[in-house]
Amino acid sequence: MIFKLSKYIVVTDVLDPNSEKQQRIIFSTRSGISALIEDAVYQKLQVGDFTGLGNNVLSRFMDYEIIVNNEEDEFQEILKLNKLGVKDTKSVSMTIQPTANCQLGCFYCGQVHSKQTMSADVQEKILQRLIYQLDRQRDTELVHTTWYGGEPLMGYSAIINLSNRMQEIARDRGLAYGAYMITNGLSLKKDIFTELYLHHKITRFQITIDTVKEHHDKRRITKKGESTFDIIMKNIVEICALEHYQARVKHPIFIRMNVDESNYQHVTEFIDYIVSLGLKDKVEMGFFPISNWGDKNAGDEQGLTTNEFAELEIEWLMYMQEQGFTMEYILPLRNYDVCMVVNEASEVYDATGNITPCYEFPYTPKYEDKKYIIGNLLEDESTYNNKTQVRGWYDDLATCNVSPKCSKCNLFPVCNGGCPKDWYNGEVKCPTVKANIEDKLVLQYLMDKSSLKTLM
Amino acid sequence: MKSKRLKMALQKFSEARIEGGLEDGFEVMNLDEASSTRGGNLAGCTCNNGSNYTTKPPDCTCNNGSNYA
Amino acid sequence: MNASIIADYLKQFEDYAPEPPKEADSSAASSNSNKFDNGHIFYALLEYIIRELPEREKHTYCYSLSQKLLRVCQSKERNVATYFVNKVEEQYALLNEEQALEYHALRSIFNPVMAYYHYYLQHDYERAEGYMLGLLENIDYLIGHGFLDGMYMKIEQYLNTARVYFNAGQYDKSARYARVVMQYLLSSGKETFEFPFSEVLRSANQLNSILALFFNGLIFKALAKPESGAFFRNDFLLAVFREMDISFNEMMEPATRDALAILLRISEGEEEEGLEMALDTQIFNEKVPASMRYFVLTALLHHNNAGDLLPEPLKNNIRLYQEKELGLTASQINVLRPLNAIV
Incomplete structure (x- = not known):
């Protein structure tokens, strides 16, 4: 040999x-x-x-x-292993959109919002679908929900009902239960946080704040044009002051910054602001490039290039270290799944009962074609399409039907293609780590071997 | 490396660092993190048999006990 | 025996307090440690092959493959495991029996992991058995070839084979393998094996550490499964340990010998005598395998309902002792009744 x-x-x-x-x-x-x-x-x-x-x-x-x-053939071996590894996921993950409504009208959001909230029928069907998934996946150890929208808190009663019932199902089967929420933070008052955090096991609330007030309030505004920065920050500060805030996890709140050419210069200013509020040990922060979503092409119009973003990301990570944020590990991990789309135990349920493999599809006109939709919970299961386009990602890669770049990329095993949807849409979309992996390796090395703060 | 600040930090670190060679010319840095997504421990030894040897597998972290329950 | 005598005796647990968690003991991983840490034999075998045969890279690759399969089995990655099983099967197909050393050495590396895969992930005890029995032949060849440390593999495979049969409900067969290996480990002779264990043994500590692993593996397993026999009169344990006609190894911890004698007495129905022996000996020390201490403690608590006489704080201490000292999990304590009913 x-x-x-x-x-x-x-x-x-x-x-x-x-x-x-x-x-x-x-x-x-x-x-x-x-x-x-x-x-x-x-x-x-x-x-x-x-x-x-x-x-x-x-x-x-x-x-x-x-x-x-x-x-x-290393690429084929990796794909083989990926396909098997995805089947070994020991969780059933549901992304649930209890409403199609949202207070905000962000310019980059591809969703079309409506006042529809999830009916009792659809909720029942979700529970049945969960049981179906659990019966199918005998090795499941965890039931996990991500509450998403629209703005999920506008469908609060559905969350409470579903959460109680899903926790019961998990308990009956001796399974762990956990949840996350992606929220704009506007309605996340401290009492609501407490209820969701302590009784509904939501341990991560992702709240988007697009850097400083001046910029956030230009883009994350209500549909009537009202600003939201002060309300959201007030909520965050009050929640972080709760005695039980870190009772379950160290950082229940994750602040996401969507960054493009209009606000990238204000990222460090916003980091300073978070420090000045005494929140650096309470929240986790992350930066994401604004990209195209559905028919909205904000990424093309005012996004940073991958290289630009990658360079800035290193500077921001270092800046956060300098300010005393704890960051443990920044290197990409070897995963078998690219994201939820390749995992059949992972589905998105929207307020109308539609099941999709990707959370960017619901309420988004671009993805109304049946190749994007598994089916509707209110319809008979025999009508379901188990071969939606993105579910075939690894097979398509194996036969070089899509994204030929991936087979030649040395980062493939830790990236697995990044975002299959983008490749199918004909967009060449490598994650920023492709442009800054060497810097990240050095940065991680310095984080491990030294007190990085003293070196800057 | 693209970041100038990072380059300077690395230089400062290198200057302050007491020179040390690597045993076997190689030193793993992130066994725990890499293992976390791979189920098992990536450390070389996940042994289920035998005794202590003068020749040990690399990075052995194993405890007593057999795999057989 | 009067219950109050037992209650007095159990007062020794009044002062019991769990030791604070120890710092990671770096010496445990050092190559000169005498503690049996249950591993490294495969790596030692790899080094042996590398010394004896060309194609170092191929043999290292096979070793690495077996480690990867073992790891994914341990983490119950059922589907990923099939990937490595296929890779291992590709290597089996390339083996040539005429190149005997390579044949037996590589099979010795692959067979235990394949057995483990079938046992642990597939619950296919027959296929697991096939790999294990094959392995015993492979090890015998290696020992004959000069790889004396193969004896460590052999004893463990006897234990594993006993476990597989036990889980398959074949208690007689299981007890046969367990008895043969226990006789060998406890004795100072070679019994049915190639040479006395002392020839490869590093120290008394190592022997006692191995004995603890074997005793605990068998006793806990038997006590947790009522089908194998009643708790106090366990047919399986009697079949394994009763009337061993051997000269006991001098390196064996005397208290462990006492504990074994007590366990047998009680199992044979001579409870009074057994408990009297317990009161006269010092078996509640860390050198005695946890399973034996657990068994005797349970018998003491049960005898004439002695456990009921204990004051509440003492009961709590005994539960703590079970958890912290004997290393039983809450679910084990629940499975391993009847102590749980009392404490």
């Missing part, structure tokens, strides 16, 4: 060219392992000379998929 260096590795430059010990960081995307490696060892790996490696090292390199069987 002949062996080779895997093509699924990322290697940094020599970290300190002036040092006697020439070391690099090597990252195996097939295993998610990162390691320091002496340049001399790396040079040998590159030419396929493994004779000088000790038995220990050889065995570890094989274990971490750094050295692999030469006969393997």
Whole structure:
């Protein structure tokens, strides 16, 4: 048998060219392992000379998929493993949209909102569908819900009813139950938070604040044009002051910043603002590039390029470290699933009863075609389409029907294509990590080995 | 590396760092995190047999006990 | 025996307090530790093959494959496991029996993991049995070839085989394997094996650590499964341990020998005598396997309902002792009645 260096590795430059010990960081995307490696060892790996490696090292390199069987078509092997791995997910994940309504009219949002909330019939059908999924997936250990909208809190009573019943089903079967919520934060008063956090096991509330007031209030406004920044921030501050705020998890609130060319310069200012409110140990923060959504092309119109965003992201991560935010791990992990779309145990249920494989499809005119919709809960199951386009992502990749770039990309095992929907739409959309993985490796290394703050 | 600030931080770190070679020319940095998504522990040893040996698999973190319940 | 005598004896648990959690013991992972840490034999075997045969990379690849399969089995990744099973089967197909050392060595690396896969993920005890019995032949070859540490593999495979048969409900067969290996480990002779265990044993600590693993593996399993016999008169345990005609290994912890004698006495229906022995010996020390201490403690608490005489704080201490010292989980305590009924 002949062996080779895997093509699924990322290697940094020599970290300190002036040092006697020439070391690099090597990252195996097939295993998610990162390691320091002496340049001399790396040079040998590159030419396929493994004779000088000790038995220990050889065995570890094989274990971490750094050295692999030469006969393997690595891409096909990864896909095979991905398809199997997705089936081993031990959870049933539901994304539930209890309403199609939302107070906000954000310019980049692709959804068309209406006043429809989820009927009792649809709620019953969701519960039946959950039981069907649990019966089908005998290894399930966790029932997980993501409450999404529209604005989910505008369908509060459906949340409470469904949550109680789903927790009961999980309890009866001896399964764990957990939930997240994606909310605009406008109605998230401290009492509501308390109820949802303590009794409905929602342990992560993702609230979007598009940086500072000046910019947030230009875009995350109500449909009547009213500003929302002050109300949302007041809610967050009050919630963070609750005694039980960190009773279940360290960071129940995750603040998401959607960033484009109009507000990227204000990210650090917003970080400062969060620090000034004393929230740095209470909330988690993340930055996301604004992208196209449905028929709204905000990403094309005013989004940052992948390279621009990637460079800024490193600066922001460092800035947050400098300000004392705790960040433990920033490298991508080896996952078998690209996202929910490849996992049949993961479905989105909207207020009308539609079942879709991706949460960007509901209420979005661009995705009304039946190739995007599994079916409707109120219809007979025999009408369901189990072969929606995105569910076939790995098969299509295997036969090179879509995204030929992925098969050549060394980051594929930790990315798995990023967003299948985008590729099917003909958009070439690599995640920003493709442009900053080397910097992230170095940053993670410094975070692990030093107190980064002292280095800046 | 693209970030100038990061480059400077790395340089500062390298200067302050006491030079140390890597055992076997290699040192894994993120076993725990990488293992978390892969189910099992990626550490080389997940042994279910035998005794202590002078030759041990890399990164052994195993405890007593057999796999067989 | 009067219940109050037992209650007096159990006062020794009045001062029991769980030890604070220990810092990670780095020495436990050091290569010179004497503690039996249950592993590394496969790696040692790999090194042996590498010394004896060419194609280091291929053999390392096979070792790595078996480790990957083991890992995904442990984390119950049923579907991913099939991926590695296929890879292992590809390697089986390439093996040539005429190249005997490679054949037996690689099968020794693959067979236990394949057995584990069928046992643990598929609950296919027959196929697991096939791999295990094959493995015993492979190990014998390796031992004959000079890989004496293969004896560690052999003893564990006896235990594993006993476990597989036990879970399949074949208690007689299970007890036969368990008895053979226990006789070997407890004795100072070679019994039916190639050489006495002392020839590869590193230290007394190691022996006692191995014995603890084996005793606990068998006793806890038997007590938790009423089909294998009544709690106090467990046919399975009697079949394994009764009337061993051996000269006991001097390195064996004396208190463990006492505990075994007590366990047998009680199991044979001589409860009074057994409990009297318990009161005269010092078996409630950490050197005695937890399962034996648990068994005797249960018998003491049950005898003439002695447990009912204990004051509440003492009962609580005994429950704590069960959990922290004997390492029983709440569900184990519930399964392993009847102590739970009292404390």
